[in-house]
Amino acid sequence: MGVTTKDLARICGVSRATITRALYGTGSIKEETKRMILDTAKELGYQPDLMARSLVMGKSRMIGTVVVDLRNQYFPKMIDAIEKRTKESSYMLNISLHEDDKEEEKRLIRAMVGYHADGLILNCINKDADFEKMLGQLGIPYVILGYRVFKNSHTVGVDEYEATYKGVNFILEKGYKEIIFVVPPLYDEDGIPNIGHADRKRGFEDAAGKSGCRYTVMYGDDYLEQALDYMRTKAESRPAFFCSGDTFAGEMINCFSKNGYRLPDDYGLMGYDCVSFYQNFSPKLTTVDNHVEQMGYEAANMLIDMIEGRDVPQNIKIPVDIVEGQTL
Amino acid sequence: MGVTTKDLARICGVSRATITRALYGTGSIKEETKRMILDTAKELGYQPDLMARSLVMGKSRMIGTVVVDLRNQYFPKMIDAIEKRTKESSYMLNISLHEDDKEEEKRLIRAMVGYHADGLILNCINKDADFEKMLGQLGIPYVILGYRVFKNSHTVGVDEYEATYKGVNFILEKGYKEIIFVVPPLYDEDGIPNIGHADRKRGFEDAAGKSGCRYTVMYGDDYLEQALDYMRTKAESRPAFFCSGDTFAGEMINCFSKNGYRLPDDYGLMGYDCVSFYQNFSPKLTTVDNHVEQMGYEAANMLIDMIEGRDVPQNIKIPVDIVEGQTL
DNA sequence: TTGTAGGCGTTATCAG
DNA sequence: CTGATAACGCCTACAA
Numbered sequence: 110m111g112v113t114t115k116d117l118a119r120i121c122g123v124s125r126a127t128i129t130r131a132l133y134g135t136g137s138i139k140e141e142t143k144r145m146i147l148d149t150a151k152e153l154g155y156q157p158d159l160m161a162r163s164l165v166m167g168k169s170r171m172i173g174t175v176v177v178d179l180r181n182q183y184f185p186k187m188i189d190a191i192e193k194r195t196k197e198s199s200y201m202l203n204i205s206l207h208e209d210d211k212e213e214e215k216r217l218i219r220a221m222v223g224y225h226a227d228g229l230i231l232n233c234i235n236k237d238a239d240f241e242k243m244l245g246q247l248g249i250p251y252v253i254l255g256y257r258v259f260k261n262s263h264t265v266g267v268d269e270y271e272a273t274y275k276g277v278n279f280i281l282e283k284g285y286k287e288i289i290f291v292v293p294p295l296y297d298e299d300g301i302p303n304i305g306h307a308d309r310k311r312g313f314e315d316a317a318g319k320s321g322c323r324y325t326v327m328y329g330d331d332y333l334e335q336a337l338d339y340m341r342t343k344a345e346s347r348p349a350f351f352c353s354g355d356t357f358a359g360e361m362i363n364c365f366s367k368n369g370y371r372l373p374d375d376y377g378l379m380g381y382d383c384v385s386f387y388q389n390f391s392p393k394l395t396t397v398d399n400h401v402e403q404m405g406y407e408a409a410n411m412l413i414d415m416i417e418g419r420d421v422p423q424n425i426k427i428p429v430d431i432v433e434g435q436t437l
Numbered sequence: 438m439g440v441t442t443k444d445l446a447r448i449c450g451v452s453r454a455t456i457t458r459a460l461y462g463t464g465s466i467k468e469e470t471k472r473m474i475l476d477t478a479k480e481l482g483y484q485p486d487l488m489a490r491s492l493v494m495g496k497s498r499m500i501g502t503v504v505v506d507l508r509n510q511y512f513p514k515m516i517d518a519i520e521k522r523t524k525e526s527s528y529m530l531n532i533s534l535h536e537d538d539k540e541e542e543k544r545l546i547r548a549m550v551g552y553h554a555d556g557l558i559l560n561c562i563n564k565d566a567d568f569e570k571m572l573g574q575l576g577i578p579y580v581i582l583g584y585r586v587f588k589n590s591h592t593v594g595v596d597e598y599e600a601t602y603k604g605v606n607f608i609l610e611k612g613y614k615e616i617i618f619v620v621p622p623l624y625d626e627d628g629i630p631n632i633g634h635a636d637r638k639r640g641f642e643d644a645a646g647k648s649g650c651r652y653t654v655m656y657g658d659d660y661l662e663q664a665l666d667y668m669r670t671k672a673e674s675r676p677a678f679f680c681s682g683d684t685f686a687g688e689m690i691n692c693f694s695k696n697g698y699r700l701p702d703d704y705g706l707m708g709y710d711c712v713s714f715y716q717n718f719s720p721k722l723t724t725v726d727n728h729v730e731q732m733g734y735e736a737a738n739m740l741i742d743m744i745e746g747r748d749v750p751q752n753i754k755i756p757v758d759i760v761e762g763q764t765l
Numbered sequence: 766t767t768g769t770a771g772g773c774g775t776t777a778t779c780a781g
Numbered sequence: 782c783t784g785a786t787a788a789c790g791c792c793t794a795c796a797a
Contacts, residue, residue, distance in 0.1 A: 111550075111576055113774055124784045129776065137782060154574060159551035160488045160497075161774035164789045169488075171552070178520075179513030189507055192534050196541075201548050204532040206520050213524075220529050222439075223487035224499070224552075246482060248439055363719050390718065391691050441790055452768045457792065464793095467766060489790035493773050768797070773790105781784075 112153045120153075121146050132157075163225045172412060173203045173221030174230040175214060176254075181356060182384045183401060184232065187254065190405030191230060198413050200227070211235050215243065222247055228412045233258060236301050250415035252408045256304050257424060263415065265408040265425045267399045269305050272429040273312030276351055276379055276397050277320070279431045285349040285377055287323035288313075289339060291332050291361070292353040309353050309381070332357065333364045340370060349377035349437065355384040355396055362392075362436075378436040393434035400427050440481045448481075449474050460485075491553045499529045500740060501549030502558040503542060504582070506534050509684060510712045511729060512560065515582070518733030519558060526741050528555070539563050543571065550575055556740045561586060564629050578743035580736045584633050585752060591743065593736040593753045595727045597633050600757040601640030604679055604707055604725050605648070607759045613677040613705055615651035616641075617667060619660050619689070620681040637681050637709070660685065661692045668698060677705035677765065683712040683724055690720070690764075706764040721762035728755050 114128045121128070123142065130138040131146035132155075163169035172195050176184045188204060195202045203226065207214035214235055221229055229251035233240070241259045244251060253259070256266040273290075280288055290313040292306050310326060317324035323345065327335050336350060352358040358380035362372060370376055372392055380387065380396035387394040404427050414421045442456045449456070451470060458466040459474035460483075491497035500523050504512045516532060523530045531554065535542035542563055549557055557579035561568070569587045572579060581587070584594040601618070608616055618641040620634050638654060645652035651673065655663050664678060680686040686708035690700060698704055700720055708715065708724035715722040732755050742749045 111574075114776095115774075125775085126777090126785080127783060130783085133776090135776090139782060142782090156547055156551055158492075158553075158774050159548065160492050160553050161789090162776075164486075164488050164492060164774080164791095165776050167789080179507060179517055182510075185507030185513045189534070192506075192536075196536075201545075201552075202533055205530055206517070208520075208524075217529075219484055220487065223484055224529075225486075225488050246439075359718065366719060390687065391694060442792095443790070453791085454769080454793085455767060458767085461792090465766060470766085486790050489773090490792075491773095492775090492790080493792050495773080766797105769795085771792105771794090773792090775789085776787105778787085779785090781782105 112150075112155045113158070114155075117146065117150055117153070117155060121149055167225075168227055169225040170199065171201045171203055171224065171226050172228050172230065172409070172416075173205070173218075173224070173226035175205050175207055175217045175221065176232040177209050177234065178206050183382065187401045187405035187408075190402040191409040194406050194409035194413070200413065207234065209234060215240070218243075218247070222249060228252075228416045230254060230408050230412055234297075250412060252412045252415075254404065254408055256308065258304065263411060263421065263423055265404055265411060265427065267404070267429050268426045269308035270312035270315075272381070272397050272399065273309045273351070273353075274316040275429065275431060276381070277313055277316035279395075280349045280351060280377065280379060280437060281320055281322060283349075283377065283437050285322070285437075286346045287344065287348045288317055288351055289336065289348055290314075290317075290324070290326045290351045290353065291336070291357055292326065292328055293357075294328060306353055313351065333360060336361060337364070337368060340365075340368075340376065347374075347376060349379065351379045351381075353381050355380035355382045355387050355394060358394055358396070358436075359387055362394075372436050380436075383432055388432070388434070392436050395434040395437045396432050398430045398432045400429065403427050440478075440483045441486070442483075445474065445478055445481070445483060449477055495553075496555055497553040498527065499531055499552065499554050500556050500558065500737070500744075501531045501533070501546075501552070501554035503533050503535055503545045503549065504560040505537050505562065510714065511710060515729045515733035515736075518730040519737040522734050522737035522741070528741065535562065537562060543568070546571075546575070550577060556580075556744045558582060558736050558740055562625075578740060580740045580743075582732065582736055584636065586632065591739060591749065591751055593732055593739060593755065595732065595755045595757050597636035598640035598643075600709070600725050600727065601637045601679070601681075602644040603757065603759060604709070605641055605644035607723075608677045608679060608705065608707060608765060609648055609650060611677075611705065611765050613650070613765075614674045615672065615676045616645055616679055617664065617676055618642075618645075618652070618654045618679045618681065619664070619685055620654065620656055621685075622656060634681055641679065661688060664689060665692070665696060668693075668696075668704065675702075675704060677707065679707045679709075681709050683708035683710045683715050683722060686722055686724070686764075687715055690722075700764050711760055716760070716762070720764050723762040723765045724760050726758045726760045728757065731755050 114125045117128045118125045130136045131143045179185050192202050205217050228249050232254045236258050253262050253264045257264045295307050296302050380394045383396050383398035407425050411421050442453045445456045446453045458464045459471045507513050520530050533545045556577050560582045564586050581590050581592045585592045624630055686706055708722045711724050711726035735753050739749050
């Protein structure tokens with residue numbers, strides 16, 4: 110690859126050890142030779158081979174992150190924040206995408222270890238014991254994003270239960286007497302529960318049940334039809350729909366508006382995720398802000414602490430906030 | 438770091454060379470010892486050290502990409518596509534973000550080279566001759582995204598000129614008699630022109646000028662006020678606004694709707710970029726689809742061809758399309 | 766079929 | 782202050 114210390118040594122007429130001393134100020138060296146070496150290094154455009162360095166140091170100052178994809182704003186926002194934190198400590202961030210493929214996720218994690226990543230930030234879709242064991246054997250620290258998948262892993266996430274609990278109470282305070290919670294399927298194709306949405310649902314049911322209001326939960330891909338049907342045949346008062354994701358909420362606005370239902374006169378709507386997009390659009394969506402940037406930042410922070418040998422809590426919960434828009 | 442070939446050699450009672458032969462099928466080896474070695478390798482969870490391998494091979498099967506950030510959907514979409522292509526040839530993609538910081542961009546590029554990236558995909562903000570020289574000295578191939586910054590670099594982009602030209606004609610066909618082109622500043626703070634937007638503007642002016650319609654260009658951060666002012670005092674007919682970016686178009690819809698202007702009865706609107714978001718929302722935005730996924734895919738494809746020593750064209754232009762929505 | 770030796774570019778240790 | 786020498790984990794001759 111380009112110029113090496115060996116080349117420099119030959120050209121400057123000194124040993125490789127002296128070159129190192131000049132470049133990194135370790136040990137003592139004559140000011141004159143140092144200057145000479147630095148000058149020629151600069152002139153020849155010497156760039157250290159970070160791989161070779163990592164090989165001998167056992168550290169790479171590289172942090173790996175493996176997430177599903179960048180399709181909606183969730184991970185892009187989070188990664189921007191992770192990036193900010195890693196940059197502060199001059200780590201390089203290596204992002205890769207598993208595209209919802211479990212084997213690919215494992216491959217990527219192994220590759221990251223193979224490239225000597227000092228630590229990993231993961232959005233893992235594998236949830237079985239084998240995978241947990243694999244993580245444990247990695248030999249480097251890792252932080253899981255979102256919610257607690259494994260008891261013994263470090264996690265940064267939001268308290269989904271509390272979040273929906275809060276959300277329901279916010280809706281009730283606005284005077285609504287019936288609430289429909291809209292969630293995607295609670296189980297993946299392979300029957301493993303989607304912990305996040307399941308927690309949200311529990312929070313919803315507990316809060317709604319406790320209040321004595323009328324409530325129901327709506328699952329499935331045809332939720333738009335279900336929701337329309339609800340409006341036409343089941344609603345007793347002006348209902349509020351609480352969508353477990355801003356994207357669903359966006360689709361509902363669209364669909365309902367086409368069917369002549371006006372917001373917030375005919376129904377109320379609350380989202381979840383606070384995807385910036387819907388915040389710039391009118392009507393501005395009332396939603397649960399789960400502070401993805403903060404999550405990313407804290408995850409990176411936690412990981413760096415672990416890499417550098419500092420004590421960290423095992424779990425960090427990011428508190429959520431309700432962002433009031435014009436849809437309730 | 439975990440188990441090495443050295444460990445395996447010791448445990449299996451053979452030399453390191455034999456281990457390599459067993460693992461990668463080079464040279465001949467007794468079936469029995471091979472099986473034995475593979476079994477213990479699996480049992481002990483041997484993972485090759487990719488850095489060490491890269492060091493000796495001079496190739497890393499890693500492609501680096503340096504882009505500004507992941508804030509809007511432009512780069513996330515493109516990166517998803519890049520990722521798809523790199524995965525097809527089993528390269529690992531290393532994404533990093535320069536956050537609009539010129540020095541950081543250089544640092545990251547150097548770091549990628551330091552990590553033995555086999556090639557780079559860049560969204561570069563540095564545009565001076567020094568930077569071009571630096572790129573030339575990298576020793577690895579690279580592809581620039583967007584538009585042709587440097588004559589001698591390989592580029593994948595869209596023909597911005599033709600795109601706006603097409604856009605204008607589309608607007609005219611809809612019967613509009615006056616068109617306002619809305620662009621961000623054409624020069625960066627340091628006085629270097631933003632080539633993409635400049636090309637778009639030229640395309641706009643040429644097409645509009647040729648048609649003999651009434652037209653003007655609107656710059657600056659206060660474009661919303663300028664646009665409102667135009668509506669109130671200057672418009673002679675129902676004008677069409679052609680925004681050099683869907684985001685601007687989104688903001689215009691919002692602002693105009695608050696001021697009582699209805700779409701498309703009071704004005705027409707055309708965007709640029711085809712950010713999916715606006716495509717799911719109503720009114721669906723009529724916009725120029727510059728096919729960012731295709732751009733990403735082609736860029737990765739071109740780079741891989743270069744890495745693997747195949748001939749490639751120096752420039753690839755992705756054709757644009759007009760996506761008809763409900764705003765014209 | 767297998768083992769030995771050398772090198773990739775770096776850093777660390779120990780002599781000189 | 783400086784120079785050998787060894788090591789990190791891997792691969793590729795070449796020799797046995």
